Amino acid sequence: MDISVVIPLFNEEESLPELFSWIKRVMDENHFSYEVYFVNDGSTDNSWQVIEQLRKENPEVVHGIKFRRNYGKSPALYCGFDRVQGDVVITMDADLQDSPDEIPELYRMIKEDGYDLVSGYKINRSKGDPLSKTIPTKLFNATARKVSGIHNLHDFNCGLKAYRRDVVKNIEVYGEMHRYIPYLAKNAGFSKIGEKHL
Ligand code: UDP
Ligand code: MG
Numbered sequence: 001m002d003i004s005v006v007i008p009l010f011n012e013e014e015s016l017p018e019l020f021s022w023i024k025r026v027m028d029e030n031h032f033s034y035e036v037y038f039v040n041d042g043s044t045d046n047s048w049q050v051i052e053q054l055r056k057e058n059p060e061v062v063h064g065i066k067f068r069r070n071y072g073k074s075p076a077l078y079c080g081f082d083r084v085q086g087d088v089v090i091t092m093d094a095d096l097q098d099s100p101d102e103i104p105e106l107y108r109m110i111k112e113d114g115y116d117l118v119s120g121y122k123i124n125r126s127k128g129d130p131l132s133k134t135i136p137t138k139l140f141n142a143t144a145r146k147v148s149g150i151h152n153l154h155d156f157n158c159g160l161k162a163y164r165r166d167v168v169k170n171i172e173v174y175g176e177m178h179r180y181i182p183y184l185a186k187n188a189g190f191s192k193i194g195e196k197h198l
Contacts, residue, residue: 003027003034003107004086004165008076009094013046016094020054020062023100030104037063037080038094042070074178081168087111089168093159102198106162109194116167116190117182119153120160122198140179148183153195156182160198164190 005023009016020036027034038051051064065079077091088110092098102120109118126134137157144156157179171184182193 001035001086002032003088003090003103004084005034005036005090005092005103006039006077006080006084007036007092007094008039008041008073008080009043009047010041010070011043011045011047012094013043013050015096016047016050016054019094019096019100020058023103024058024061026100026103032103032107035061035063035084035086037065037083039065039076039080040067041072041076042067072176074173074175077178077181078173081171081173084165084168087165089163089165091159091161091163098160099198102160102196103162106160106196109196110162110164113194114192115162115194116164116192117185118162118194118196119155119182120158120198121154121195122158144180144183148180148186150182150186150193153182153193156180158198166190 023036040048040051048066055062055064081089088107090103090106098120106118109115126137141154141156145151145153161181167185167190170188171181173181173184177184185193
């Protein structure tokens with residue numbers, strides 16, 4: 001299988017149908033074989049019913065994992081990573097802030113350019129945000145770069161990332177560690193880490 005997409009979600013019933021049909025369109029146009037794991041992190045809305053419906057309509061492609069309560073994004077990713085089978089694993093947020101149109105190039109960077117991990121970087125991610133948000137984000141990333149020794153990443157915390165399958169099978173994402181996955185990857189011996197402008 002070419003690609004596994006892992007989507008952690010908490011109360012995202014409204015965006016899921018559009019997100020899935022967008023992913024499906026991109027996958028079909030590019031002739032990728034793929035699977036999508038929706039990890040329902042204890043949603044209190046109808047997200048799970050929406051996932052079940054998508055699964056009914058696309059039984060070969062859609063998988064759902066359901067948490068009994070809200071455990072957080074890291075455990076959700078961890079459970080998805082445990083199950084995936086694709087050569088390349090893509091994570092994305094469910095709120096339509098990450099574009100499935102980025103998938104083919106991310107896939108190519110892993111398969112052809114030989115990256116272990118590619119992290120998205122939205123140049124305008126913080127556009128319009130107050131300084132009370134952008135300054136902590138900048139500090140966070142500066143510290144993360146320093147501690148990890150990964151100097152070429154602007155946004156460690158971007159939800160859109162691509163991984164060689166080996167990487168996700170060899171890291172343990174727990175607590176709030178989803179913010180530091182490139183660091184976990186590097187410590188597990190995967191050092192070719194890159195960035196893609198979104
Ligand atoms: N999410 C989750 N569990 C949580 C909080 C968030 O699975 O406890 C999901 C959320 O639904 C989304 C992704 O994690 O798909 C990123 O969340 P959010 O958009 O709140 O993060 P931000 O964009 O602020 O980094
Ligand atoms: Mg978001």
